[in-house]
Amino acid sequence: MNKLLLLLPILFMTGCATKPTITPVSGESLRSIKTEKVAVKYTLATKRINYVETVYRVLWLETNTSSLNFSGIWSPDQDITGYVVSRMRQQGIRAESVYDVVNPSLVDSANRHLAQAIEHSAGDNPAIKGSKLIPKPTYFSSMPIDAEFSALSEALRSGGIRYLIELTAMDVNSDAPGYGLVTVHASPNVRVINLQTNKVIWTEQLFHHEPYQLGGDFKKLEENSISKTKEGLRAGINKIDFLSLWEIQ
Amino acid sequence: MLPMTKLASILALSLLAACASSIDRSVQLRGAKLVAGVSTKSDVVNMIGLPAKIDRDEAKKLEIWQYTGKAINSSSFVPLPILNAGDIYGVTTRSNIENQPVTLICVFDEAGRLLDIIKPTQGDKK
Numbered sequence: 043m044n045k046l047l048l049l050l051p052i053l054f055m056t057g058c059a060t061k062p063t064i065t066p067v068s069g070e071s072l073r074s075i076k077t078e079k080v081a082v083k084y085t086l087a088t089k090r091i092n093y094v095e096t097v098y099r100v101l102w103l104e105t106n107t108s109s110l111n112f113s114g115i116w117s118p119d120q121d122i123t124g125y126v127v128s129r130m131r132q133q134g135i136r137a138e139s140v141y142d143v144v145n146p147s148l149v150d151s152a153n154r155h156l157a158q159a160i161e162h163s164a165g166d167n168p169a170i171k172g173s174k175l176i177p178k179p180t181y182f183s184s185m186p187i188d189a190e191f192s193a194l195s196e197a198l199r200s201g202g203i204r205y206l207i208e209l210t211a212m213d214v215n216s217d218a219p220g221y222g223l224v225t226v227h228a229s230p231n232v233r234v235i236n237l238q239t240n241k242v243i244w245t246e247q248l249f250h251h252e253p254y255q256l257g258g259d260f261k262k263l264e265e266n267s268i269s270k271t272k273e274g275l276r277a278g279i280n281k282i283d284f285l286s287l288w289e290i291q
Numbered sequence: 292m293l294p295m296t297k298l299a300s301i302l303a304l305s306l307l308a309a310c311a312s313s314i315d316r317s318v319q320l321r322g323a324k325l326v327a328g329v330s331t332k333s334d335v336v337n338m339i340g341l342p343a344k345i346d347r348d349e350a351k352k353l354e355i356w357q358y359t360g361k362a363i364n365s366s367s368f369v370p371l372p373i374l375n376a377g378d379i380y381g382v383t384t385r386s387n388i389e390n391q392p393v394t395l396i397c398v399f400d401e402a403g404r405l406l407d408i409i410k411p412t413q414g415d416k417k
Contacts, residue, residue, distance in 0.1 A: 091341070098310045102369045106362035108314040109389075110341035114354055114399070115332050171363045172389045218313065259313040264340045267333055 072234065072244060072288040075205055076135055081198050083140040083149065084122040084209040084230065087157040089113035091271060092170045093260050095218040107170045108260075109213075115267050118214075118275075119153055120146070125276040126209060133285050137207070144197040148190075155190040156210060164212065176212045182233045182245045195237050206235045209248075214271060218258040226263065226274025227251030234288075244288065250278030316340055316360040320395050330405040335397050342397070343388045352401040359391035 090109050097104040112118075123139045130137035140149050163181055164174035198206060211230035218224045233245040252274040256262045263271045285291050316339055323338040335356070342356035398407040 093314055095312060095314055097312050099367070102367045104312070105366050105368065106312050106314045107364045108343070108362050110343055111345045112341050114342070114345050114356060115336060258310060261313055261316075261319075261340050265337050267336070268341070 073290050075207075075234070075288065076285070076290050078204060079136045079138055079202065080130075080205040080207055081140045081143050081201075081203045082123055082127050082130065082137045082207045082209075083153075084119060084126050084211075085153045085156055086118050086122065086211050086213060086228075087160055087176075088173075088213040089116075089118065090173070091214040091216060091263070091268075092167075092173050093216050093218070094169060095258065095260065096220050097258075098220065109170055109173050110264075112214075112264075112268055112271075116272070118272075119149075121272065122209075122275055122279070125279045126207075129280050129282060130207075130284055132280075133283070135284060138203070140194070140198065140206070143201045143203060144194065148194050148197055152188075152190040152194040155188050156186070159186075159188070160210065160212070174212055176210070176229060176231055176247065179231060179245050179247050182210070182231045183242050185235065185240050185242055195235075195240075199237050204236060204238050206237055208233050208235060214275065216260060216263060216271075216274075218260060220258070222255050222257045223253055224256040224258060224260065224263065225251050225253045226271055227278060228275065232287075246287075248282065248287075250275070250282055252277040252281075312362070314362045316358065317394075320358060320360045323395075325397070325405060325408050327405055327407055332399055332403045332405075335405060339395070343391075344393075353406070354399045356397040356399065357388065357393045358395040358397075359388050360394050361391045363389045363391065 090111050090113075093106075093108040093110070095106050097106065120139070120141050123141060127137045127139045160177055160181070161174060163177045165177075167173040167175045195206065209230040209232050211228040213228070215227050215229075216224060217227075227250060229247055229249045231245065231247050233242050235241070236243050254262075254270065254274065256270070263274070319339045323335075325335060325338065339358060339360075343359050344357040346355040346357070347353070348355065393411050396407075396409040396411065397405055398409075400406050
């Protein structure tokens with residue numbers, strides 16, 4: 043009985059101590075990412091922002107969900123790619139936006155194809171009707187073989203780029219859980235592609251977020267050409283420690 | 292025992308403390324002062340917010356924003372274990388998004404200028 047009592051707390055502690063697993067680098071060091079020029083691309087598949095709010099109704103709590111389209115006022119991919127490039131440069135990585143290395147129409151074409159492909163492979167998001175969840179990291183572990191990506195990777199190789207760091211998120215999300223808090227977050231899959239060997243050498247799903255005190259009002263994220271949403275995405279990305287992620291400190 | 296008037300005051304204050312939903316845009320949809328030919332996309336977003344759906348007519352170079360002003364899904368939770376919780380622009384007047392009726396349609400030209408405002412549930416143009 044005493045042994046059983048000892049085992050129980052150990053089992054509970056094991057549950058808490060479980061670390062998220064990071065896909066190991068398959069026989070290839072990521073150290074050269076810090077020394078040679080790498081290209082970066084961030085794609086938002088849907089151009090939508092999903093809201094989940096909890097509203098206090100005195101005797102009960104109400105949860106409302108919504109999904110709105112911002113494609114009419116913002117084309118996010120180039121801007122968010124710029125936020126990631128800026129963060130990586132802060133960390134000493136010689137990052138370049140794909141939009142600065144190749145013709146942007148090649149990037150847009152590859153992004154459109156990627157968005158269609160992952161929307162077909164994604165499962166429904168049970169929390170928000172009509173929205174989808176990004177496919178699991180295993181989906182991103184194989185090299186894309188479509189013509190649009192091939193054209194992009196060929197152009198990047200010609201531009202002297204060996205590694206493409208590709209971040210892909212389904213949509214932007216925002217929660218208002220109460221007390222006036224409003225968070226802006228996204229969960230991109232990140233993969234590092236070696237364009238010389240045509241192999242995905244690292245992939246993992248990340249999460250970046252930024253909390254704001256906006257009185258629980260999502261509309262404040264939308265005003266002034268959704269400036270607060272953009273600010274939240276940039277601030278969240280600025281918290282990602284890419285060097286620790288790839289253990290290349 | 293609290294007097295009845297005090298109880299009533301406390302109840303009234305509690306109800307006032309209830310929060311409003313920022314997903315529900317019914318008030319903004321009713322009160323938005325949109326002017327065709329003058330208002331821009333930015334004006335519409337600042338007054339009402341983002342649309343639930345955007346359609347594009349590539350041939351006519353038009354962008355059609357559709358609003359429901361309502362949540363896609365709504366559920367209630369009682370945090371105490373004592374109660375049981377209980378055909379214009381291709382968009383018709385019966386259009387809906389995720390089972391919510393479209394209540395406002397804004398049509399923009401290529402330059403982002405508001406061309407037309409339609410309120411399908413009222414069956415008229417404004």
